Amino acid sequence: MVTLVGDGIENPANATALTEAAGMFAVPCRFRDSRDLSSQLPGLSTVDTDGLLTTPIVAVDNAPGAESVYNVRRIHSGASIVVGNERRGIRPDLLRAAAHTVQIPMPGRGVNTLNVATAAAVALYYLSGATGRRPARRSQRPDVLLAAPRDHVEAGSSLRSAAAFGWSAVAVEDRDKVWFGTPRPLRAESRAAARSHRNPLRVMPSEGPDPVYSRIVVCSPTSDGPPVHRTDLTGAGTLIVIPDEGWEPPPSRTVEWARVDVPGAPGRYRLVTGIVLAEVARQLGDSAKARPPRRGLSYGSELDLTAPDGGELLDPWELEQY
Ligand SMILES: C[S@@+](CC[C@H](N)C(=O)[O-])C[C@H]1O[C@@H](n2cnc3c(N)ncnc32)[C@H](O)[C@@H]1O
Structure with missing residues (x-):
């Protein structure tokens, strides 16, 4: 069995999400707590540097020279799979000690990292x-x-993942009004940061799967379909639906189901969306590299970019807060 280790995590919400990521794979989660997280999360399971260095280290970080996580086959039982601090990543002592350093390829042109717990879930899925x-x-x-x-944080993290994996537009069926119409204090700052000139993500409001698609694949940890990594998730006219708990497809639509195949608990929404989007990007291979959006439509997308106001444009700076 492997252990997930958070190195210097500073946001307690991310620590909780990391523990859930480990729970999806039925592995323990520990923290090298250099940021005094334990004072906010009593009972946190910690590990010190000496203890960590007795195990083979697999560093998950977008460090120069890191191998693609899709190419590394099963790793040693007993290994520590380490993810790093939200701003600084994994500390250099562990990067130096790592038997493998793996990265999740990020073909997006605006956002180049995932939320740390999402990155952990994606890495555990493939490793x-x-x-x-x-x-x-x-x-x-x-x-x-x-x-x-x-x-809304789960939705925001999922949109961050979509931008990082190379989508330039994503539809959201927001029946609980967690995204559109919710005041988000970051937006004003985000506009100020728009001078970053990095590609924004367009978020389109949706009423559900549109009849225009020839194929609709619903990906969920609770489906009894084939695993997502054995299902074709690409192709013209395909819509990938990633439902949160409780969503059912409209009875009038024929859908295929695919399973986010994890041995433990289903896991929160950002972890599920991260795995599905990573798998689509993996299947697309080199073609997953982002191309400049065409005017009007991007990638031959069916998303209705002519909707009233054209959806919402999200600056990468705002997405990186999730
Ligand atoms: C938000 S990232 C840290 C930011 C990073 N130092 C940077 O700005 O390039 C937090 C942690 O998430 C994990 N992570 C996020 N995106 C990743 C990716 N594309 N590949 C591997 N790890 C990733 C890593 O463990 C990283 O240390």
């Missing part, structure tokens, strides 16, 4: 299994619908 994966092939990037997210 601990996902056997019998479909080979990557040149194909068209599918559209994505985030269906009924129940929490």
Whole structure:
């Protein structure tokens, strides 16, 4: 069994989400607590540097020269899979000691990191299994619908992942009104930071899967379909739906189901969306590299970019807060 380790995590909410990421894979989660997280989260399971260095270290970080997580096969039982601080990443002593350093390729042109707990879930998915994966092939990037997210931070983290994995537009069915119409204090600051000139993400309000799609694939940890890594998630006219708990497809639509195949608990929304979006990007291979959006439509997307006001444009700076 491997152990997930958070190195210098400073946000207690991220620490809780990391513990849940470990729970999805039924592995323990510990923290090298250099940021006094324990004072805010009593009972936190910690590990010191000497203890960590007795285990093989797999550093998960977008460090120069890191291997793609999709290419590393099963790793040693007993290994510590380490993720790093929200701003500074993994400390250099652990990066130096690592037997492997792996990165999750980020084809997006605006956002180049994931939320730390999302990165942990994606890394655990590929490092601990996902056997019998479909080979990557040149194909068209599918559209994505985030269906009924129940929490705005989970929705925001999922949108961050979508931008980092190379989407330039994403649809959100926001029946609980967690995203559109919710005051978000970061927005004013975000506008000020828009001078970063990095590519924004367009977020389109949606009423649910549109009849325009020829294929709708619903990806969920609770589905009894085939694993997402063995299901074709790409191609023209394809819509990938990632539902939060409680969403059902409209009875009038024929859908395929695919399973986010984890041995433990289903896990919170950002972890599920991260795994699904990573798998689509993996299947797209080189073609997942972001291309400049065409005027009007991007990637031949069916998303209705002509909707009243064209949805909401999110600056990468705002997304990186999630
Ligand atoms: C937000 S990132 C840290 C930011 C990073 N130092 C930077 O700005 O480039 C926090 C942690 O999430 C994990 N992480 C996020 N995106 C990743 C990616 N694309 N590949 C591997 N790890 C990633 C790493 O463990 C990283 O230390």
